[in-house]
Amino acid sequence: MRRLVHYIATTLDGFIAGPDGADPTGPNGFWPIPEDYIQHLATEYPETLPVQARQALSVTAEGTHFDTVLEGRRSYEIGLAAGITDAYPHLRHLVFSRTLTEVPDPAVELVADDPVATVQELKQQDGKDIWLLGGAELAGSLYGEIDTLILKVAPLTIGDGIPLFSRKATFDPCTWTLSDHTVLSGGALFLTYTRSTS
Helix, strand or coil: CCCEEEEEEECCCCEEECCCCCCCCCCCCCCCCCHHHHHHHHHHCHHHCCHHHHHHCCCCCCCCCEEEEEEEHHHHHHHHHCCCCCCCCCCEEEEECCCCCCCCCCCEEEECCCHHHHHHHHHHCCCCEEEEEECHHHHHHCHHHCCEEEEEECCCCCCCCEECCCCCCCCCCCEEEEEEEEECCCCCEEEEEEEEEC
């Protein structure tokens, strides 16, 4: 069965973006992106690079982890504001929203249905794992469905911002088993955890 993998960058203090929710790696962003970090992504997770980065780095690898990406409306709108209608045309791309009535790219699937039911259905289909890109609200609603966490931990603290999971996540303590880790010379950590109990 396919797994739902929350593959996300986080600060040491557990935030995925600043308080305004803007792209922390974009223009005027505060998130450091050292060369070894980019190289690790291109080598190990090429399918998670947006199309512009893939083109700039001449990345053509299909990738071995994911064939589907899930995104919430706010995360998707960050790309739209930058003129990007589909950052992941090489993946099946689903955007969850109850307020959007259409998206400008026909390849992007707009989903107004319950995210949990949708993910449960996706897990039953053939294919590679499902990448939960974000944001925090979608991750909060899918908290109980996440099978694996891959945290790209930046050597950075910001004090306040958008947390890994929104407050919509129910209080449900869960333990996770560290199944893999990579330490990069620039200070970033890639930590892979699999759900142990819920």
